[in-house]
Amino acid sequence: MLYEYGHIGILVIIALIFPLGALVTSWALQFVNVRPASKPDVVRDDTYECGLRTEGPSLVQFNFRFYYIALLFVIFDVEVVFLFPWALVFEKIGWVGYFEGLGFIGILCLGILYAWRKRALEWR
Amino acid sequence: MPAFLITNNWYDFRDLGNLSGKLLDLLDDALPFGVVYVIAALLGFVASFVIFVLPSQLFVGVYGERKLIGRIQSRYGPNRVGPFGLLQPIADAIKLMQKEALTPTSADRALMYLAPIVFVAPCVLLFAVIPFGPNMVFADIPVAIVYFLAVSSIPVLTTFMAGWSHNNKYSLFGAMRVVAMTISYELPLVLGMLGVVLFTATLGLQSTVLWQKEMDIWLVFLQPLAFAIFFLGASAELNRTPTDIAEAESEIVAGYLTEYSGMKWGLFYGMDIGYAIAAAAFGVTVFLGGWTFFGLEKWVPPWLIFIGKTYLFYFLFIWTRGTLPRLRIDQLMTFAWKFMLPIALLNLVIVATERMFWVEEKADDSIVYAFALINIIAAAAAIYGWSRALGYRPENTPQKARLVSEAGGFVPVDAHGEGSK
Numbered sequence: 006m007l008y009e010y011g012h013i014g015i016l017v018i019i020a021l022i023f024p025l026g027a028l029v030t031s032w033a034l035q036f037v038n039v040r041p042a043s044k045p046d047v048v049r050d051d052t053y054e055c056g057l058r059t060e061g062p063s064l065v066q067f068n069f070r071f072y073y074i075a076l077l078f079v080i081f082d083v084e085v086v087f088l089f090p091w092a093l094v095f096e097k098i099g100w101v102g103y104f105e106g107l108g109f110i111g112i113l114c115l116g117i118l119y120a121w122r123k124r125a126l127e128w129r
Numbered sequence: 130m131p132a133f134l135i136t137n138n139w140y141d142f143r144d145l146g147n148l149s150g151k152l153l154d155l156l157d158d159a160l161p162f163g164v165v166y167v168i169a170a171l172l173g174f175v176a177s178f179v180i181f182v183l184p185s186q187l188f189v190g191v192y193g194e195r196k197l198i199g200r201i202q203s204r205y206g207p208n209r210v211g212p213f214g215l216l217q218p219i220a221d222a223i224k225l226m227q228k229e230a231l232t233p234t235s236a237d238r239a240l241m242y243l244a245p246i247v248f249v250a251p252c253v254l255l256f257a258v259i260p261f262g263p264n265m266v267f268a269d270i271p272v273a274i275v276y277f278l279a280v281s282s283i284p285v286l287t288t289f290m291a292g293w294s295h296n297n298k299y300s301l302f303g304a305m306r307v308v309a310m311t312i313s314y315e316l317p318l319v320l321g322m323l324g325v326v327l328f329t330a331t332l333g334l335q336s337t338v339l340w341q342k343e344m345d346i347w348l349v350f351l352q353p354l355a356f357a358i359f360f361l362g363a364s365a366e367l368n369r370t371p372t373d374i375a376e377a378e379s380e381i382v383a384g385y386l387t388e389y390s391g392m393k394w395g396l397f398y399g400m401d402i403g404y405a406i407a408a409a410a411f412g413v414t415v416f417l418g419g420w421t422f423f424g425l426e427k428w429v430p431p432w433l434i435f436i437g438k439t440y441l442f443y444f445l446f447i448w449t450r451g452t453l454p455r456l457r458i459d460q461l462m463t464f465a466w467k468f469m470l471p472i473a474l475l476n477l478v479i480v481a482t483e484r485m486f487w488v489e490e491k492a493d494d495s496i497v498y499a500f501a502l503i504n505i506i507a508a509a510a511a512i513y514g515w516s517r518a519l520g521y522r523p524e525n526t527p528q529k530a531r532l533v534s535e536a537g538g539f540v541p542v543d544a545h546g547e548g549s550k
Contacts (some may be wrong), residue, residue: 031226033544053388095330
């Protein structure tokens with residue numbers, strides 16, 4: 006079994022070399038007279054904002070709603086992770102395990118209902 | 130009786146896995162073990178990625194998609210380079226290769242170069258667990274579904290790296306939107322997959338295909354809700370058009386790709402298609418029986434069936450992209466949290482009940498056909514009922530065109546230049 010994971014490990018290295026090769030080839034083409042070598046240019050190397058000068062800092066503050074969407078995601082995703090082992094051993098646990106799983110899903114539903122009531126699911 | 134007519138001879142082209150096995154056996158006699166181990170990985174990379182994925186990207190992803198969307202929108206599509214425009218993707222690739230990749234002076238250079246590299250790598254890794262045939266799978270690991278879900282969520286990180294590194298407001302807005310939307314659609318997707326795992330009781334992709342072959346039914350019939358959730362969630366995670374708020378060019382120039390040019394942009398563009406093909410291959414493997422086709426795989430090469438199904442699935446992505454308009458971000462987020470998440474939970478409860486009944490009552494395996502019927506009816510009822518509960522009223526939709534003022538909209542100045550209400 007570890008044999009297969011080792012293959013994936015080697016594939017990670019190949020997968021990183023592949024795009025690196027494309028980028029390096031594209032960069033190296035300026036030395037073989039395909040296009041002129043890159044010269045620095047103030048206007049061309051400026052931040053693109055539809056032709057206008059950039060106003061103020063670019064890394065601006067963000068609305069809080071992005072943060073609570075991420076929070077909700079972390080809460081529910083962790084709960085879903087706990088359901089995967091339950092699904093895998095489902096044949097062996099009988100009706101007791103089934104109802105325990107349903108209870109867990111019920112708690113998840115309560116969490117969604119609470120978030121819904123608190124209007125956390127709306128994109129305001 | 131053997132399960133397949135497929136032999137173990139290397140020249141049996143119905144299963145190309147034998148050929149690579151034979152090659153590796155020959156090499157094993159000549160070379161030390163470590164070298165052969167690395168060569169096996171290289172061979173798998175060439176077989177899955179260089180031979181299948183890259184040509185698919187070029188000729189189905191770039192050419193086929195542009196041509197089909199052209200036909201859908203009453204245009205010709207590419208028709209200048211080569212016969213029927215067939216050489217267009219190659220011309221595009223050469224153009225992208227020789228273009229200069231600009232880097233703004235205020236950008237974070239290291240992160241900006243790192244983002245496309247980290248974006249491409251997971252796409253190559255995704256194809257490692259996809260079974261192309263009975264023994265044509267690069268790494269048949271027992272947790273392939275979890276592996277696929279985990280690796281396919283790395284691009285979200287890359288998107289944010291790209292958006293952050295540019296030091297550009299549009300890029301940052303695009304990246305924030307994509308992250309918020311993608312993580313919202315990830316939840317129903319994983320919950321839908323749970324329903325599949327409940328039925329098959331395995332996390333391996335090859336064993337999922339074999340389960341469908343043994344039961345003689347595809348999981349799309351047993352799990353229509355999970356299939357719908359997978360399709361919508363996948364097209365949201367891929368930023369395809371009904372949900373492509375990441376690159377909404379009328380709002381935020383090109384989203385997180387605004388400052389990218391040349392090959393750096395090309396890698397993002399090409400691998401977006403690569404991810405779409407990976408999602409299509411995964412959907413085919415889990416829901417549409419993978420390389421099986423109700424017995425046809427004994428006569429036709431299984432890898433041909435698999436590739437045909439993958440392209441048909443990819444056609445669904447192209448079709449939705451060509452016909453549906455882009456949605457607003459608030460509509461998308463509400464749809465993910467208020468519609469898809471409860472539906473996915475309902476699907477999970479239905480499947481768990483059916484599966485427990487099947488196991489505990491020692492029911493015959495043919496009960497899956499009854500379950501399929503129940504699930505298809507339940508899926509239709511759940512989707513219609515839940516959308517009505519959330520305020521969907523198809524009978525109120527106007528059947529013919531109206532003026533804005535008739536619809537109660539705001540008209541600032543009418544045709545005669547007089548103000549109206």
